Amino acid sequence: MHSHTWPSRRGVLTGLAATAAGTALSxxxxxxxxxxxxxxxxxxxxxxxxxxxxxxxxxxxxxxxxxxxxxxxxxxxxxxxxxxxxxxxxxxxxxxxxxxxxxxxxxxxxxxxxxxxxxxxxxxxxxxxxxxxxxxxxxxxxxxxxxxxxDPHLVFVNQDLLAEAGVTIPEKWTIDDFTKAAEAIAGKNRYGMLFYPDTPRITLGADNYYARGGRKSRFADPAYREYGRAWRDALDKKIAFPYEEVVAQKLDVYQHTPFLQGKVGLWIASTFNTRYISDTKEFPRDFKVSALPMPRVPGEKYWNPGxxxxxxxxxxxxxxxxxxxxxxxxxxxxxxxxxxxxxxxxxxxxxxxDDETIMKELLGKDREKVYDVESVRRVLLDKDTRIPVDTVATGYAGVYKAFMESRAKMLLGETSVDDWVTTLKKRADQAIAKDS
Amino acid sequence: MAAAPAPATAAARRRDAPAPRAGRPGRPRRARHTDGTAGWWFIAPNLVGMLLFTLIPVVAAVLIAFTDWDVVSGLGGVRFTGLANFTELLSDDRFWHSFKLTGIYTGVSVPLSVLFGLGLAIALNRPVPGRAALRTIFFLPYIVNQVAIGMTWLLLLNPSSGMVNEVLRSVGIDDPPAWFASSDWALPAFMIMAVWGGVGYAAVIYLAALQDLPTDLYEAAAIDGAGPWRRFTTITWPALVPTTTFVFVTLVISVSQSFGLVVLITQGGPGDSTRVLPAFIYQSGFEYYRFGYASAAGLLTFVCVLVLTLSFWRFQKGRALYDD
The missing domain is CATH 3.40.190.10 (Periplasmic binding protein-like II)
Incomplete structure (x- = not known):
């Protein structure tokens, strides 16, 4: 009876088109x-x-x-x-x-x-x-x-655990000093390190996944085998935080919890993690945090892996x-x-x-209570720190995926270090070839 | 009986239509058109939604499967490659690995969900106290937010402090599984979750079907001396064949497309031990920017599920006991 109030089909279509055009233009x-x-x-x-x-x-x-x-x-x-x-x-x-x-x-x-x-x-x-x-x-x-x-990487240190272990760390420490310190800190329900230092990036620097200008992967380099062996060894000796827990707690992404709970003595991390360390309300604790530079591998080049x-x-x-x-x-x-x-x-x-502004902004108002500010300043603002700048990204997503997936299996003890390196090289080369 | 019979045909209906109002010549023709337009208005939102969010993406996905496209280079970067994506997929070990994982995951968790769901439905199909509440409780996992489910299971199955391993240790298993942190146990952990979620769903559907079964058949069978097992195999099970097919098909579709929980909990790991097909498709598209390849994998998955579904329907034919 009131059908005359409805617009025509053309009217409906025009209206819809006008609405769409209006939305797009807005x-x-x-x-x-x-x-x-x-x-x-x-x-x-x-x-x-x-x-x-x-x-x-x-x-x-x-x-x-x-x-x-x-x-x-x-x-x-x-x-x-x-x-x-x-x-x-x-x-x-x-x-x-x-x-x-x-x-x-x-x-x-x-x-x-x-x-x-x-x-x-x-x-x-x-x-x-x-x-x-x-x-x-x-x-x-x-x-x-x-x-x-x-974003340079630093080694954050639980000062109480370090003091308890009675370890003195030299100013320019090496990867052996790092492992020894972690070993001294480790104990019942306590681990020396969360992750092992990324020694391939420390020694190889930029584009450490690639060889020959990005035409091949670089995982055949002995640095990778040594890195895998050392981390696996630290896991077996219970110096490093169990990798099952890393996977279960998804610590690959958000790593701060074990360190801030006092379960880990040495934590290699990006600078941005200071926002978790500074948050004493969310993560209440007694210990102070100091910073150390990344350890060196004797006789090799020294890059900050950040x-x-x-x-x-x-x-x-x-x-x-x-x-x-x-x-x-x-x-x-x-x-x-x-x-x-x-x-x-x-x-x-x-x-x-100025340095003071950086420290103030980065470490927050309670910085003197939470940090050994001087150590953070020394490491973070060290003018000699060299951070590698990558220039090759051929098949990067595939190469990175291959690295992470196969490394997880090796660290979980499901494949040997040798098999890891072999599998990783093969997969990474395939990913590079696909993208070349 | 006294009422006038309704016009039998459309032509008769048109003849019987009320005469147009005086002074408005030509309105009936207009009225028929506008009535149709009104209908279009009513379905327009749904139609537009379906067109924009279902039909166009589906058609686009099919077309993209025959191209090499990385999104970043825009439509100008679309390169038609014919069947290249499909031939590459068929020789891609990663794809077959994901295919196998999906087959195992679905092949174990769906039958178990159906089996336990049927058992639960039969148990609840009696005058049990609090039956309605129990039904709701068992159905809850199917409707609870996936993130909440994922986080809960992550806690329950934590290798060192999870409740499940605490219980296993307390009964003498010193080295319980690491569940999501183990390549061997991560997929079984997902199967447990899928069965936990699927049992309630299957039970509720079965329960509705059981309550529809005619009691006279059971009474007749009992008089003829048929025991409970005989009554189940000759009456209950044949009558439930269509329901079983429905539950199977819907669970296969849902389980084989499991994506949210895998991405949330393991991202396909440890290693590649839980990279089921949806995760493979996601990685190919969103991580490797190979949207043509991802679409081709999606299309193959769709064909497999379709073939499986049709097989189920064909299988049930002639096996069901229909109440005519």
Whole structure:
């Protein structure tokens, strides 16, 4: 009876099309209500761990610019989400890439703007601009990102356990000193080390998975066999934390619990773990934490097995190239990089930031109670620390997977060290060949 | 009897339709159209949703299976490769390893779930006190959040402090399994979880079917001297064949697609000991950026499940006792 109130079928289709078009167009509207510009930024760090503060400082300095921060989880799904958004033309102006594999893919696919000219003309970036000196990754003589964090690895020490064991550690300690200290600390329900030091990366440095410029894997190098043997030995002697527990508690990803519970004396970890150590409410304890440099392998080269990364990229499709550059640049200079320290990100460019500020931001207000601050300062800000910069990522996902999967089996005692190395080399070579 | 018979055909219905209102020529034709439009409006949200989130992705997945595509390079990077992904899959040891694991995982956990589910349903198909509550309790695992299930089992099966190993140690097993931390025991641990989740589901379906069975057949069989086992094999089981097929098929589909718990608990490890097909597909796509290869593996998995399902339906034909 009231059928005349319904629109025609054509009307329905037109309406749906209009709604879809409206939705699509609304996503492209980066204008803020006050007439300024809104920049969209994607990053993996939770906004409360620094990005919110950086953005607030940026917006204060650039009142006509607003920044909308979208957090993506830095896992395979999160990265595919970012890639599809970039490819699909989603309004992303600036984004972070974590790891060479993802950065290289994005550069190869034209998803990261060439920043070479801008970097070379900018006085703040003189150390980045020279390919010979720079620790950023260059692609065919071009720079497509601003590397903004350094993440050296440290050995965190439970001072009470070390004192109880009565061990004195020399300033430049070796891998043998490390093992001896761990052995002295180990006891009933207590372990000397969580993980064994990554000696292949310490001695081989950058691209330690690759040989011949990325055409083959490097797992035939004796450094891997020795690493496997030493860790397996430490597990058998109950010096190292049981690997069954590492797997069961998923400590490959979040490693801090056994150390903060006082079950482990020596913990090799990234700098960002200070955010867990500083959290005495969540992890109450009595002992103080000091830091030691990574142990050396006598007669071999000495690298810190950490990473330099957190690359800021600019989407080449951005309609706000200047504003996007302003934001990326701001993240690198002290106004933008200092607020990120409290989340465990030590700035790549340290010019204009004094040591005290880094210690204060990184270790928190209770630092004197929680840490031997001087030891952390000494290790973390050591000017001689050399962090390798990888340049090869051929079949990296497959190579890394092969390494992790086969290593787990070896450390669980399901395969011998020799079989591990043989299997690993074969699988890694296959992954490289597939991607070559 | 006195009511007028309904028009038998569409033409007759049109003839019997009320006359158009005076002053609105041509409305009946319009009215028929608009009635149809109203229907379109009602189903439009569902239709759009299905088109966007089911039909298009399914068609796209099938098409992508015949390409080499890494997503990052955009649509311009799509390269048609014909059957290359499928031929590579058939010679890929990793794929066959995952295929075997999925077969073992499904082949053990589904029959056990069905068997225990049937037993439980028969036990509950009597005047047991608190039957409704028990039914709910047994069905709960099927509807509880997967993350909660995963975390609970991780704690229960922790090698050193888990409750299961504590019990095993207390009965004299000094070296109990390391469960998720062992390549040999991780898959059996997932099977235990699958059976735990599947039993309640199977039991509830069986219980509904059991309560529908005609009691007169049992009474007649009892009069003829048939014992409980004979009554089960000649009446209950044949009557439950369609239900069994349904439970089997739905559990096979659900178990063979287990993904969330594997990713949450082991990510396919230790080593590759729990990398079942869904995890293989995920790794190929999301970790190796080989979306064509992943789609091809997905398509092969779909074909296998389809063949299995059709086999079940064919198998049940002629074996069921239908109550006509």
């Amino acid at each position: 996503a492209c509207g980066p204008k803020t209500p006050g007439g300024g510009t809104t920049l969209n930024m994607w990053g993996g760090v939770p906004p409360e761990n620094g990005p919110n503060d950086v953005i607030a400082a940026f917006e204060k300095k650039h009142p006509k610019l607003k920044v909308k921060y979208h957090r993506y989880v830095n896992d395979p799904q999160g990265n595919v989400k970012l890639d599809t958004a970039l490819q699909g033309g989603a309004p992303i102006d600036v984004y972070f890439s974590y790891g060479l594999q993802y950065l290289a893919q994005r550069v190869k696919s034209g998803l990261a703007a060439d920043l070479t000219d801008r970097v070379q003309k900018d006085q703040a970036f003189t150390s980045l601009a020279d390919p010979e000196r720079s620790e950023a990754v260059w692609f065919d003589g071009k720079l497509h990102s601003l590397v903004c964090a350094r 990473f330099i990364g957190n690359d800021i990229c600019i989407n080449p499709k951005t309609r706000h190239k200047e504003a996007a550059w302003d934001l990326a640049r701001f993240w690198m200079i002290p106004d933008g990089s200092v607020p990120m320290i409290k989340g465990g990100r030590v700035p790549y460019l340290l010019d204009g930031i």
